[in-house]
Amino acid sequence: MSQTYRATWAQCRAEMLRTIRNRRFVFFSILMPAAFFFIFTGTMDGGGIHNWAAYYLMSMTSYGVVGASLVTFSQRVSKERAQGWIRLLRMTPLPSGAYVLSKAAAQGAINIGLILVLFLTGGLSKSIDLPASVWIEAGLWIWAGGFAFMALGMLLGTMRNSDVVQVLATILYMSLSIVGGLWMPTSAMPQIMQTIAKFTPTYRMGQGPWALIGGQPVDWSGIGVLAVYMILFMVVSAYIMKKQEAV
Amino acid sequence: MKHEPAIQIDNVTKQFKDKKAVDRLSLTIEKGSVTALLGPNGAGKTTTVSMILGLMKPTSGTVKLLGGDPHDRAVRSRIGAMLQDTSVIDDLKVGETIDLFRSYYSRPLPLERLLAISGLGAERGKLAASLSGGQQRRLGFALAAAGDPEVLFLDEPTVGMDVTARALFWDTVRAMAGKGKTVLMTTHYLEEADQIADRAAVISQGRLIADGTPSSIKASATGRSISFTAGEALTRDMLLVVPGVADIDWKGSRVRLYSTDTDRLIGVLLERKIPMRDIEIQSGGLEEAFQNLLKKAQ
Numbered sequence: 024m025s026q027t028y029r030a031t032w033a034q035c036r037a038e039m040l041r042t043i044r045n046r047r048f049v050f051f052s053i054l055m056p057a058a059f060f061f062i063f064t065g066t067m068d069g070g071g072i073h074n075w076a077a078y079y080l081m082s083m084t085s086y087g088v089v090g091a092s093l094v095t096f097s098q099r100v101s102k103e104r105a106q107g108w109i110r111l112l113r114m115t116p117l118p119s120g121a122y123v124l125s126k127a128a129a130q131g132a133i134n135i136g137l138i139l140v141l142f143l144t145g146g147l148s149k150s151i152d153l154p155a156s157v158w159i160e161a162g163l164w165i166w167a168g169g170f171a172f173m174a175l176g177m178l179l180g181t182m183r184n185s186d187v188v189q190v191l192a193t194i195l196y197m198s199l200s201i202v203g204g205l206w207m208p209t210s211a212m213p214q215i216m217q218t219i220a221k222f223t224p225t226y227r228m229g230q231g232p233w234a235l236i237g238g239q240p241v242d243w244s245g246i247g248v249l250a251v252y253m254i255l256f257m258v259v260s261a262y263i264m265k266k267q268e269a270v
Numbered sequence: 271m272k273h274e275p276a277i278q279i280d281n282v283t284k285q286f287k288d289k290k291a292v293d294r295l296s297l298t299i300e301k302g303s304v305t306a307l308l309g310p311n312g313a314g315k316t317t318t319v320s321m322i323l324g325l326m327k328p329t330s331g332t333v334k335l336l337g338g339d340p341h342d343r344a345v346r347s348r349i350g351a352m353l354q355d356t357s358v359i360d361d362l363k364v365g366e367t368i369d370l371f372r373s374y375y376s377r378p379l380p381l382e383r384l385l386a387i388s389g390l391g392a393e394r395g396k397l398a399a400s401l402s403g404g405q406q407r408r409l410g411f412a413l414a415a416a417g418d419p420e421v422l423f424l425d426e427p428t429v430g431m432d433v434t435a436r437a438l439f440w441d442t443v444r445a446m447a448g449k450g451k452t453v454l455m456t457t458h459y460l461e462e463a464d465q466i467a468d469r470a471a472v473i474s475q476g477r478l479i480a481d482g483t484p485s486s487i488k489a490s491a492t493g494r495s496i497s498f499t500a501g502e503a504l505t506r507d508m509l510l511v512v513p514g515v516a517d518i519d520w521k522g523s524r525v526r527l528y529s530t531d532t533d534r535l536i537g538v539l540l541e542r543k544i545p546m547r548d549i550e551i552q553s554g555g556l557e558e559a560f561q562n563l564l565k566k567a568q
Contacts, residue, residue: 026376033373041361106357115374116347
């Protein structure tokens with residue numbers, strides 16, 4: 024038993040190292056959201072949104088976490104599958120569950136760091152003043168939502184062609200972020216777009232933190248929607264993986 | 271302890287959609303042996319190894335690895351494998367990758383030793399993805415050996431390795447075999463199989479066509495041949511009627527005749543005034559024996 028624990032822990036550490044060394048991760052999940060944050064809070068006033076800088080920091084932090092889980096994560100899973108790495112792992116005593124678990128745990132830990140870095144960068148540079156409880160609750164909300172996107176990344180990763188995965192993940196990432204209101208607030212969108220946005224997991228990711236900043240009551244169904252998405256993606260990708268393994 | 275073979279394949283067939291990759295194959299591999307699975311590309315060697323490792327399910331028949339199921343973690347902790355077409359993991363260094371694999375096993379070999387046997391001591395701090403093809407194969411070997419396995423699978427292990435790396439590799443495998451490890455390898459470098467294996471099982475079109483020590487296989491096949499450059503008047507039909515010719519191989523103007531008794535055959539050829547120049551008589555290595563076995567099987 025302790026052997027499994029040791030192996031899972033080593034696997035976790037290796038996954039974290041790999042993520043931090045990955046240039047795409049640094050670009051999509053830290054540099055790009057930070058740059059967008061400074062550009063949009065510097066040039067726009069948010070059209071009457073209360074505490075615009077804080078609102079947009081939440082949007083961009085969500086954007087970064089979604090990118091980490093969707094773009095970097097999915098491509099890595101796909102590459103490992105295509106390059107026979109997963110086949111090799113299947114012959115080692117590492118339980119297959121430990122592989123998925125350590126990937127999710129490592130990404131979860133990375134996401135905490137990511138949220139902290141973006142909160143600190145945005146918060147200090149724009150002197151955003153929020154109660155500690157709001158920072159913590161908003162951060163937790165975004166962090167928890169990240170798991171739904173990891174499950175989506177895992178699903179995309181079941182495809183063997185990692186070039187296709189990269190393109191598809193990037194398209195999904197951008198379109199979900201725009202439609203879900205992470206780039207531009209949904210309140211600036213036409214009514215029909217606002218209705219569509221409610222179905223996206225990206226909107227649900229921002230929904231909690233935006234409400235917290237605005238001092239509105241938090242609608243917990245948002246987390247529920249994210250959980251449903253997560254379970255859906257997990258079931259489908261588990262089904263596909265089972266089918267792929269049964270040769 | 272009960273005597274049990276390392277690997278037992280019993281009447282195994284693997285049917286793919288359009289092709290029978292393995293056809294009623296039975297093979298028992300004893301502990302401590304070094305066995306080479308020989309065969310041309312597409313013979314079913316890798317499919318066979320994949321079934322032994324539990325990566326593929328046989329369509330029918332049974333496979334036992336160390337007396338059990340290859341999916342069993344207790345079994346997997348006692349084996350190591352170097353597969354074909356396996357790349358390295360991104361964004362990890364050589365030493366880190368080996369350490370990661372060491373963590374999967376309860377009694378791993380020391381990192382220093384694994385670096386030494388794979389000849390990667392100097393590359394320890396390099397990213398694995400930056401290694402050359404041959405170095406990546408050697409890293410694959412270090413990973414296969416990480417858990418100090420009882421049974422080592424090597425699927426076309428030396429492809430891409432240079433001469434020095436190959437020599438070190440075989441020295442290491444020989445040393446492991448000397449310590450009682452079981453080695454099963456697939457290869458089409460027959461001279462290597464001849465040097466390292468104490469048993470060669472030849473597979474063609476999914477069937478076992480020969481099984482024995484490499485030297486017995488050499489002997490059982492028609493391993494001797496006469497080759498010469500054909501004169502213009504020579505036809506295939508003229509050679510076919512010559513007694514003692516087992517087979518004819520005709521490449522350009524160069525002809526090779528296989529025979530069990532080349533001494534007598536050369537006499538007959540001269541007697542019949544067969545037009546030939548630049549005559550050579552060869553005793554076949556395993557390579558030729560192998561080619562002959564394949565011809566016989568077809």
